[in-house]
Amino acid sequence: MGADFKFIHCADLHLGSRFAGMKGQDPNMAGRMTESVFESFRRIVDLAISEKADMMVIAGDVFDEQNETPNTRYRFCKELERCGIPCYIALGNHDFKRSWEDSIPYPANVHVFSVRPEKLIANVNGSEISIAGRSFASRHMSEDLASTLDGSPDMFSIGVVHCSLDDSKDNRNYAPCRSTILLNKDIDYWALGHIHKRSVENEYPHIVYPGNIQGRNSKETGEKGAYVVTVANGRVRDLKFVPTQSVLWIDANVNIDGCDINGFINSLRKQTKPGSFVNITVSGSGELDRALRLHTAETEEMILKNTGCTVSSWNLRCSPPLDMEKLAGEKGILSEVIRYCDNFALKERTEIIDAICSTKMSAEIRKVLENMTDDELASLVNDSKMLLLERMTEASE
C-alpha cells in the first residue's frame, strides 16, 4: 500500500513585496497591494485547513529581499503556526539571510531545508514518504540544485527546490536544471518555485511550478494561488489549482479601428472583472489614438468608472488615423520624424538610454531607465513618435 495524503504546493510568495507601476490615484493603493500578498497566503493557509491537507511545501522566495522586515517574517510565522501541519520550505534567491532572522524563529511545524541536499522521511497517515529539498545559499546559484536531490524508490517522494528549469536564456544564476534529469530521480512530485507563471511541466513524475501567489505588476497577470495535490496509494491522483489572489491582473487587447470610446470601454468590460488591474494593449488606428495619448488620465478615470478596473499599464500600439506610408513618403519634417523613429527603434537599449539622457541628468534617472525592459524602452520610442505625430498633424485638423 502506498501513501494516501494531501499536500499544498506553493512558491514565490514574495511576502512584503511592493507593487510596481501603481499610479497615485489612490493614496491607500500601495498599502492594499502589499496586504494583498499576505491575503493570498492567508487564503492558502485557509485552503490547507479546509482541505485537511497533511503538509505544505513552499518552494522558495517566501520573502522579497529588503522588503523582508521583522513584521513580515513575524506574520509569516504566525500564519504557519495557524496552518499547524508540517511545512517544508526550500529557500530561493529572494530569501536573503537576515542578521536578525533567528530572533523570529519558525514554529515547530516548519522545516527549512539546508543549503546542502537533505532528505527527510515523514510518516503520513501511516505511510512513509520522503521529502528531499535544498535551499539557495546565496542570491545567485549557478549550481544545479535539483539534480543533487534524490527520492526513495520504495515510497512516494517529493522534491522541493527553487530553480530555473530548461531555461533557454543564458541565465545561470538561478540553479538551472534540466527536466530530462529530473525525470530520473525517483521523485514523484517536483515542487518547484522561481517561475511566476504556473505550469505543469510534466506528469508522472510531476514537475510543477505553482507560480507566485499574487500578481504584483502588470507582467504577472491571471489567477494566482496554490496547488492541492492528492496522493492516493502512492500516486498523484489529483492536482488541483486553487486561485487565492486578492487582486487580479488582466491583460486586455483592444483594436481601435473604427472604435469610439464607448466601444473601447465595452471591449474592456468584456475582457475584465471589476476590481482587477488591467494592462491594456491598444492596436489599430483611429481617432481614439489621440484621446488615449493626450488624455490618458481622463480615459483611465472613465475606465474605472465604467468597468471597475484600474489601468495598470498602457501599451499603445495604435496610431492616429493617418496614412503613415504616405506621410513617410512626403517631404517635410513629419516624414523625417517617422523615418527617424522607425530607425531609432532598432537601436540598442544603451543607445536609447543615452539618447534620452543626452543632457547631464542625475544618475537616478538613468537607473530608472536602465531598469526598464527592452519592450518598455521600445514603447517609449513609439510613444515619442506618436507624440510628435499628434503634435505635427494637429494643425492640419
Add this chain to the structure above:
Amino acid sequence: MKIESVRIESFGNLRDLELSGISENLTVIYGKNEAGKSTIIEFIRSTLFPTTKRKSYPSYADTDSGVVKLRTDSGETVTVRKTKRKTETDGRPLSDLIQTDYPTYRSIYAMSPEDLRDSEAVGKIQKKFLTIPGGELVPEILEDIDKEMKTLLSSERRSQTTEIGSLMEKSKTLDAQISSLSVSDDEYTELYQTRIRTENDLKELRRKEKENEESRRKAEVKESQKSNLRNLGELNEQLILLKESKIVKDGDEETFRKLDLNIENRKLKSEELKSETEKLLLKLEGADPDALLDNKETIQNLKNDIGMYQNMTGRMAIPEQENSRPRTNSSIVPPAILAVGLIMTVAGLFVNILISVAGLCVIGLGAYMFVSSRNKTPAKTANHQEYENLALRISERERELNRIAGETGIERTYYEKDVHRLYNLAAAAGEYEESMRKLDRENISLKESKLEMERFLIPFGTEERFQKLNADRKKRIDLEKRIKTLEDSIKSSGYDPDAQSADEISDFRNEIADLNRTLGEIETRMKNILNDRERESLMNRKAEVESEIVSKTKRWAVLSLSRKIVNDVCDDLFETVRPGVIETADAYLSMMTGGRYRMNSDPRDPELSVISEDGKKKESEWSTGLEDQVKLSLKMAVAKELSGESLPMILDDVLLTFDTDRKTGACKALTELSEKIQILYFTCDSETRDILISEECNDIVSI
C-alpha cells in the same frame, strides 16, 4: 506682373495724377514729404485688392477712381480700373493674376516702414517660407516639450521644484526614515538575545529561590518549634528526676492493691469471726466449752437416753399408766396409715406418680409410728428386775450428769432440763469451737497475707515509698507520653536541626520581580517592533513614490526623446535642406550689412534671429536699423523666391533708418532684386535717390 502706369483720377487729395515711365526693373519715385507718395501706394494696393476694408489713409470717397495698367509675365496687358470700391479689369480677372492674400501682399510687396517692422507678419513669413513643411510647428512643440520637461526635471536646478526632483527627494527622505526604522531590526535581535539571557537568569533565580523557599520554610519551622523544643527539654529534665520510679513495674500496683485488699478482707473476716465467736461464747452461759466438748458424746448419750430415763423413773415411781390412751390409739393408727400409704402408692402408679410418692411418705410415717409404738411396748412390759437395773442405770446417769455439770460449771437443776441444757450447750460449744477454729485459720491467712505484702514491698522498702514511686511512675508515663507527642509534632513539622536561620538565607524575590518586569518591557518592545506598521506604511509610500518616479520618468523620457528626435531631425534637415528663401535672404542681408550678419535659418528658434561673429542675435537684441535690414532682406527673398505670377514690390521709404553704408548695400540688393521683379521705391530721401542713381537706376520719377 509689372505695373506699366498708374493714373489717379481722384483718390484722397490727389487729382488727375499720372505715373508713367515706370521701369520694368527699379523705379525711384522721389517727392517731398506730403507729396502724395503714400496715397499713390495706397491707391495701387486698393486697386489690386479692392475688397479689403482699408483702414489706412486716405479714407474712402465716392469719387475714388483711376486706372492701373499691368502687364503680365507672359506679356499680356491688363487694365485695372478702379471706380469707388470696385475694380474692373479688361482682361483676365484679378484673382487669376494675384494668388496672394492682402496681408501677405502688404507685408511682402507693398510696405511702409511700419509694415516692414510688423512682427506678426514676419512670423507668418518665417513659418511659411523659412522652413520645410511641418517645420513651422517645431518651435511650439519644442517649447511645450521643454516646458513640460522642466516641470518634471531640470538639469540646472536639481531641486524639489520639479516633480521628479521632489519625488526623488521624497524617496530619499523615505529611505532615510525606513533605514532609521530598520535600526530596530538589530534592536530586535538584541532584545531577543537579552530576552533569552533574562529568561535563563530568571530560571536560575527561580531555581535558587525555590531552594531558598525550602530553607526559609525550614527556618520558619525551626523558629516555630523553638518553644516546643524548650518544653521538650524541660520535660526531659523532669523525666530524669523520675528515673527511680522505673523499678515499679507494670502490674506492681495491681499486685499491691490485691495484696492490700486481701489483708483488709482478711482483717474484716477475722473481726467478724471474732465477734461471732464471742457471741457463741456468750451462748455458753459461762460453761466451759472444753468440758462440754469433752463430754459431748456423753451428753448426747444422755440426751438420747432421756426417754429411757423418764421411762425408768416412771416405772420406778407408781407407774400410773397414764399413757394407755395414746397406746391404744397409737397401736391402731400406724397400720391404718401404712394401709393408706400403700393404697396411695399403688393408686399413684396408675394415677399420678406424685400420689405414689406421697403414698410412700405416708408409708414411711406409718412405719415410724408403728416402730415407735412397738418400742414403748417393752417399757410397758417392765418387770421388777429390770427395775433394779433401772435404778442403777438411773443413778449412773445422775452421776454422769453431775460430773458433767461439775466439770462444765453449770448448776444442776433437774435431770431432763439439765440434759437438754447441756445438750444445747454442747451444741453451742461445738459451734463455738468451730468458730474458734475458723478464727484461728483466718488469722493465719491474715498473717500470710501480711507476709506476702512484706515480701512484695521488700524492693521498695516501705509501703509509703512504694506509693511514692508508684505515683512517680504514673507521672513519668504521663511525661513520656507528652514527650512523645511533642517529639512527634516536631518531627511532623519538618523540623530540621541543621536548617539555616532566616537571616542567613538570601532573598531573590525582588530580583525575580525586577527581572520579570524587565522581561515584560523587553517583550513589549519586541512586540512593538514586530507590529511596527509605520515602517511598512513608509515602505508602501516609498513604493508609490518609486512608481510615480518611474511613470514620471517615462513621461520625461518620452519628452526628452521627442526633443532629441526633433532636434536630430532639424539638424539633419537644415544642414542639408536649406530653403531657397533663406539663401536669398541671407545674401541680401549680407549685402546690406556688409557681410556682418547672416540669417539664422533654424526653425526651432521661435524668434527670428541673425548670426554674427558674436553669435546668435535675437530680434529683441536688434537695433531698429538691423531689424529693418533683416526684415527687408527676408521680404525681398520671399518676393524673389515665390513661384507663380510675380507682383511688383512697392516700398515706401523703407531704407530711411539705414546709414549710408547700409543704404548702399540695400540699394545694391534692391537693384539686384529688380532684375527679377519690378520695384517701385517711393522716397523723400535724396541720398537714397542718389545712391540708387549711382547703382545705375535711371528710372526716376519725380512728383
